[in-house]
Amino acid sequence: DGGITQSPKYLFRKEGQNVTLSCEQNLNHDAMYWYRQDPGQGLRLIYYSQIVNDFQKGDIAEGYSVSREKKESFPLTVTSAQKNPTAFYLCASSPGHEGGAQYFGPGTRLLVL
Amino acid sequence: GNSVTQMEGPVTLSEEAFLTINCTYTATGYPSLFWYVQYPGEGLQLLLKATKADDKGSNKGFEATYRKETTSFHLEKGSVQVSDSAVYFCATRTRTGTASKLTFGTGTRLQVTL
Numbered sequence: 001d002g003g004i005t006q007s008p009k010y011l012f013r014k015e016g017q018n019v020t021l022s023c024e025q026n027l028n029h030d031a032m033y034w035y036r037q038d039p040g041q042g043l044r045l046i047y048y049s050q051i052v053n054d055f056q057k058g059d060i061a062e063g064y065s066v067s068r069e070k071k072e073s074f075p076l077t078v079t080s081a082q083k084n085p086t087a088f089y090l091c092a093s094s095p096g097h098e099g100g101a102q103y104f105g106p107g108t109r110l111l112v113l
Numbered sequence: 114g115n116s117v118t119q120m121e122g123p124v125t126l127s128e129e130a131f132l133t134i135n136c137t138y139t140a141t142g143y144p145s146l147f148w149y150v151q152y153p154g155e156g157l158q159l160l161l162k163a164t165k166a167d168d169k170g171s172n173k174g175f176e177a178t179y180r181k182e183t184t185s186f187h188l189e190k191g192s193v194q195v196s197d198s199a200v201y202f203c204a205t206r207t208r209t210g211t212a213s214k215l216t217f218g219t220g221t222r223l224q225v226t227l
Contacts, residue, residue, distance in 0.1 A: 004156075006156075040220075041219060042202065042218060042219040043202070045214060048212065050212055050213075058214075090156055090157065092157075099162055099163075099164035100144075100145050100206035100213045101145075103159065104156035104157040104158070105156050
């Protein structure tokens with residue numbers, strides 16, 4: 001089945017630690033995105049990538065980093081510089097047509113110990 | 114840039130009631146419009162879309178019509194079920210150069226009771 005997978009489902013971070021969230025897609029989509037969702041709020045764009053080896057900052061990129069070495073993969077690292085990392089993180093991909101529709105993974109919930 | 118305004122929730126309805134969730138947008142030109150649904154603890158699912166003015170998107174009994182005159186894309190369903198309880202997000206496409214992004218509303222929680 002084609003789709004987007006995110007792992008782990010839950011992730012715990014200790015103070016001063018960097019953690020990496022995985023996002024993989026087998027939909028052959030060119031574009032991929034990372035969003036942050038806080039309780040009772042909408043989605044805020046962290047980073048996005050239109051093609052392999054290229055990515056751009058979104059609205060709240062500070063304290064995060066990404067890489068796009070393969071078309072299928074777009075991992076997100078939450079660095080120690082991100083002082084309030086507790087949130088639900090959503091990865092999405094888009095084929096570039098279909099009017100710009102994006103398709104989402106199941107999400108990773110990051111909690112701080 | 115583009116923006117989306119949704120009605121605040123929660124919206125509480127009895128099963129089989131009629132649903133309307135309002136969504137208005139501000140944008141340059143006529144961007145694609147979307148409705149997504151999010152069930153507790155899950156990612157967002159694309160519910161329906163419309164890519165040009167006067168288009169009607171529909172799926173699973175839900176409908177929304179792209180109204181350029183009122184810059185609106187209201188979500189409707191004739192008869193809701195308990196299983197429709199979720200958070201609904203309206204979104205618009207934003208183009209920045211060659212990049213394509215979505216701008217989301219803050220979401221509207223729907224609770225359907227028996």
